[in-house]
Amino acid sequence: xxxxxxxxxxxxxxxxxxxxxxxxxxxxxxxxxxxxxxxxxxxxxxxxxxxxxxxxxxxxxxxxxxxxxxxxxxxxxxxxxxxxxxxxxxxxxxxxxxxxxxxxxxxxxxxxxxxxxxxxxxxxxxxxxxxxxxxxxxxxxxxxxxxxxxxxxxxxxxxxxxxxxxxxxxxxxxxxxxxxxxxxxxxxxxxxxxxxxxxxxxxxxxxxxxxxxxxxxxxxxxxxxxxxxxxxxxxxxxxxxxxxxxxxxxxxxxxxxxxxxxxxxxxxxxxxxxxxxxxxxxxxxxxxxxxxxxxxxxxxxxxxxxxxxxxxxxxxxxxxxxxxxxxxxxxxxxxxxxxxxxxxxxxxxxxxxxxxxxxxxxxxxxxxxxxxxxxxxxxxxxxxxxxxxxxxxxxxxxxxxxxxxxxxxxxxxxxxxxxxxxxxxxxxxxxxxxxxxxxxxxxxxxxxxxxxxxxxxx
Numbered sequence: 001x002x003x004x005x006x007x008x009x010x011x012x013x014x015x016x017x018x019x020x021x022x023x024x025x026x027x028x029x030x031x032x033x034x035x036x037x038x039x040x041x042x043x044x045x046x047x048x049x050x051x052x053x054x055x056x057x058x059x060x061x062x063x064x065x066x067x068x069x070x071x072x073x074x075x076x077x078x079x080x081x082x083x084x085x086x087x088x089x090x091x092x093x094x095x096x097x098x099x100x101x102x103x104x105x106x107x108x109x110x111x112x113x114x115x116x117x118x119x120x121x122x123x124x125x126x127x128x129x130x131x132x133x134x135x136x137x138x139x140x141x142x143x144x145x146x147x148x149x150x151x152x153x154x155x156x157x158x159x160x161x162x163x164x165x166x167x168x169x170x171x172x173x174x175x176x177x178x179x180x181x182x183x184x185x186x187x188x189x190x191x192x193x194x195x196x197x198x199x200x201x202x203x204x205x206x207x208x209x210x211x212x213x214x215x216x217x218x219x220x221x222x223x224x225x226x227x228x229x230x231x232x233x234x235x236x237x238x239x240x241x242x243x244x245x246x247x248x249x250x251x252x253x254x255x256x257x258x259x260x261x262x263x264x265x266x267x268x269x270x271x272x273x274x275x276x277x278x279x280x281x282x283x284x285x286x287x288x289x290x291x292x293x294x295x296x297x298x299x300x301x302x303x304x305x306x307x308x309x310x311x312x313x314x315x316x317x318x319x320x321x322x323x324x325x326x327x328x329x330x331x332x333x334x335x336x337x338x339x340x341x342x343x344x345x346x347x348x349x350x351x352x353x354x355x356x357x358x359x360x361x362x363x364x365x366x367x368x369x370x371x372x373x374x375x376x377x378x379x380x381x382x383x384x385x386x387x388x389x390x391x392x393x394x395x396x397x398x399x400x401x402x403x404x405x406x407x408x409x410x411x412x413x414x415x416x417x418x419x420x421x422x423x424x425x426x427x428x429x430x431x432x433x434x435x436x437x438x439x440x441x442x443x444x445x446x447x448x449x450x451x452x453x454x455x456x457x458x
Contacts, residue, residue, distance in 0.1 A: 276362075
């Protein structure tokens with residue numbers, strides 16, 4: 001197999017990212033890697049021009065550690081190669097991000113190795129041209145290992161940071177050993193010279209290794225924090241997807257704090273049904289846009305009232321809706337809030353009619369409290385939050401009975417008994433009614449349609 005074929009095979013190990021959390025996290029890390037390569041390319045480009053301008057305006061004599069004249073081109077060549085290499089990395093990363101591809105594992109390590117190998121070779125070449133080869137380890141060039149270690153933290157991979165630290169340490173030791181042997185061959189290195197002391201360079205190598213270990217620790221901590229942040233955002237998005245437009249922001253925040261998908265369980269709730277009377281006759285002969293605008297003007301303040309009382313609009317039902325109080329979060333005052341929300345809707349409706357903000361509109365509201373099974377229903381392809389139980393059927397039936405009793409709001413005795421925090425004096429009508437599907441009659445109380453703040457009727 002040729003080198004070209006081998007390269008293409010290795011490049012083909014990239015794979016398409018899917019919607020899993022791990023792959024999405026990898027794509028986010030790839031964006032950070034793009035930032036890292038941009039920073040390095042800027043640093044090396046600036047280094048190239050600073051070195052070039054130093055040669056032009058100061059002269060090579062100001063840099064005696066470069067030794068032979070040919071050595072003067074090594075820093076220029078090294079910085080230019082590094083800058084171009086980082087630009088090449090940027091091009092490859094942008095391609096992967098554009099096509100939602102994940103780079104192979106080996107790429108992360110090979111790119112780090114290339115970044116370390118180039119300055120290592122440059123130091124060896126410079127050292128070979130010096131009278132005392134080890135002097136190159138006392139120049140700012142050797143500090144580049146620390147720069148790579150610090151920048152490796154941006155990859156948020158402890159294994160990568162540790163790899164860079166270990167490879168930098170090995171490269172430093174290699175430069176020291178090779179240049180020591182080269183200097184010894186020329187009988188130049190004096191063992192008594194403090195700057196050539198092996199202990200000193202051993203300490204430097206250990207410091208580089210420790211820096212790599214610390215970078216790995218920091219990268220691990222940052223990755224953990226970054227991962228936690230992404231998981232929290234993913235959980236928030238999931239809750240918002242299910243409940244975001246159905247309930248108040250305060251309830252959504254509480255759901256996020258509790259974490260996890262609401263489990264199915266029996267729960268005491270209050271159910272409210274709202275219906276617009278005479279809607280079919282109103283819609284007949286009118287443009288669809290007019291009908292929709294009318295419904296929007298009604299639902300805007302009605303849904304606001306539900307949210308104000310910590311309720312959730314569970315379903316829009318054409319010319320009405322179903323709301324639940326006490327779910328998904330348990331709330332002992334669910335009955336009080338449901339009744340209060342219904343009364344507020346009637347008051348606001350009357351106010352808007354009196355101010356000519358709405359044409360004369362009649363509505364019917366039914367409220368009942370009881371136990372229901374609440375939770376997610378469906379499959380992985382489609383899931384919905386459902387409320388199931390007799391309490392739903394009774395509340396729906398009460399809403400319909402408003403027509404029979406000429407009331408604008410009917411509430412069961414079980415709901416009003418629990419509504420301790422609400423003034424229920426407006427519920428002057430009291431009846432005992434039969435509910436379809438139930439053997440026992442239900443005591444209900446209602447607000448007559450003649451009450452000042454609302455209109456209702458057949």
